[in-house]
Amino acid sequence: MVSGADCQLVVVATNGQVNDSNGVDRIVGLSDGVFAIALTLLALPLVDADIRAGEVAESLLEVVPQLLAFALSFVVIGRYWRVHHRVYARIERTDAALVGLNLLFLFWVALLPFPTAVLGEHGDTAAAVVLYALTIILTGLSSTGMWWYAAVGRARLRADGRVLTRSDLDREELRQSLAGGAAVVTGFVPSIPLAFVDPTLAELSWLLVIPMGHLLGWVARRAG
Numbered sequence: 001m002v003s004g005a006d007c008q009l010v011v012v013a014t015n016g017q018v019n020d021s022n023g024v025d026r027i028v029g030l031s032d033g034v035f036a037i038a039l040t041l042l043a044l045p046l047v048d049a050d051i052r053a054g055e056v057a058e059s060l061l062e063v064v065p066q067l068l069a070f071a072l073s074f075v076v077i078g079r080y081w082r083v084h085h086r087v088y089a090r091i092e093r094t095d096a097a098l099v100g101l102n103l104l105f106l107f108w109v110a111l112l113p114f115p116t117a118v119l120g121e122h123g124d125t126a127a128a129v130v131l132y133a134l135t136i137i138l139t140g141l142s143s144t145g146m147w148w149y150a151a152v153g154r155a156r157l158r159a160d161g162r163v164l165t166r167s168d169l170d171r172e173e174l175r176q177s178l179a180g181g182a183a184v185v186t187g188f189v190p191s192i193p194l195a196f197v198d199p200t201l202a203e204l205s206w207l208l209v210i211p212m213g214h215l216l217g218w219v220a221r222r223a224g
Contacts, residue, residue, distance in 0.1 A: 024091055027088065027098075027099065028088050034106045034109055034110055035084075037110070038110055038112055038113055039077055039078070042073050042074055042113050044113070045070070045117045045120055046063065046066055046070060049063045049066065051063075065120050066120035067120075069117075069119045073112055073113070076112070076136065076139075077109060083180075086177070087146070087147050087177070090151075090166055091150050091164050091166075092165065092166050097154070098149060098150055098154075101142065101145060105139065105143050105146055107142075108138050108139035112135055112136075116132070118132070119132045123199065123203065126195040126199055126202075129191060129203060130191075130192055130195050133189075133192050133206075136184065136188050137185050137188050137189060140182075140188070141185055143181055144178060144181030144182060147178065149164075150163065150165055151163055151164070151165045152174075172221070175220035176221075178220070179213070179217050180217070183213035183215075183216045186208075186212050187205075187207075187209030187213075188206060188208075188209070190205050191203065
């Protein structure tokens with residue numbers, strides 16, 4: 001006998017559609033867990049730092065690059081967690097493609113503690129900077145792609161022409177959100193070639209995300 005609770009289970013049709021709002025809740029629940037684990041793993045290199053007795057000040061100074069890498073990635077993951085919650089508050093149903101895109105996004109979030117640790121230990125090398133920048137770029141692309149698919153892309157790619165977002169979605173908010181995602185990607189891209197010239201300069205170039213965010217936001221407003 002099927003209970004009322006069982007009727008609330010998400011049913012995936014043969015065309016990959018999921019038509020129950022519980023699908024959104026399950027995605028958010030899984031994603032929150034991955035974000036929490038990733039944030040925790042960021043701190044592990046600091047826990048394992050070698051703080052020598054009698055040389056505490058010197059040892060702490062040696063850990064500064066790891067602290068900076070931790071702080072940077074904590075802010076990045078925290079920002080993506082906020083964006084993810086804001087996006088899924090505006091999504092009312094899911095399909096198989098959105099689930100796959102979300103898993104791809106979570107893959108890069110879960111991976112981020114690794115390039116963070118490498119950057120903290122070897123931030124003066126081109127390889128460490130490129131690895132970190134590529135991870136951020138791919139995280140940004142997957143996040144923006146997921147949001148674009150839910151709000152715009154599905155209607156263009158699927159025969160039923162239905163988006164996954166609520167009908168009252170503010171189009172200006174959508175444009176601004178997509179512009180913010182693009183700003184992260186475009187802000188980190190220049191650091192890849194720069195890393196082979198000067199890794200420190202490449203890391204400083206990540207600050208380009210700030211003006212790029214303002215510029216692309218202005219373009220999005222003009223386009224509206």
